[in-house]
Amino acid sequence: MRFLNGGRPVPLEGYTDGDFLTPRGTEPEVLVAHERETGEFVGWFALFGDGLAGGCKTAELGYRLRRDAWGKGYGAEGARALVAEALGNLGFDRVRAQTMTVNHGSRRVMEKAGFRYVETVFPSFLEPLAGGEQGEVIYEVWRDKV
Secondary structure, eight states: OHHHHTTOOOOSSOOSSOGGGSOOSOOTTEEEEEOTTTOOEEEEEEEEEEEEETTEEEEEEEEEEOGGGTTSSHHHHHHHHHHHHHHTTTOOSEEEEEEETTOHHHHHHHHHTTOEEEEEEOOOOSSOOTTGGGOEEEEEEEGGGO
C-alpha cells in the first residue's frame, strides 16, 4: 500500500475511484492467494482486460501481497500463472503491468514473471506519494516472446 496510497489504511467506504485498493470479493478479475500448506491469506492478484491497443488484445496484471509475504516468491509465482493463462487460454496478445519507479520489489516481481521494461510515464496525482516525481514504469510481456 505504500506505493498505492502512501500506506494509509483503506476504508471500505469513501473511495469513488479507488476500488482497486479494496477488492470486495465480487470482482471476477480478482483472485485471492492463499499459502498452500496453511491456507493463510497471502494477498490478491488481478487480470483485467484492457481491450485492443494497436490491434493487440491487451490485459493488465495487478497484485497486492501482505508485507509478511514479501520476498517469498508468491508475487512471481502468481504473476507467472496469470501471464500463462492470459497469453494461453484467454487469448491475449500481451499483458502489461505498472508500478512506481521506486517500487523495486514490484519491478523485480515483474521481471521474474517475464515482463520487460517498456517506458517511464509521469502521471499527475491529486495526492502525490514520495518518489512519485520519478514517475511510474510500465512493463509488458508478449505471447510471441514468452
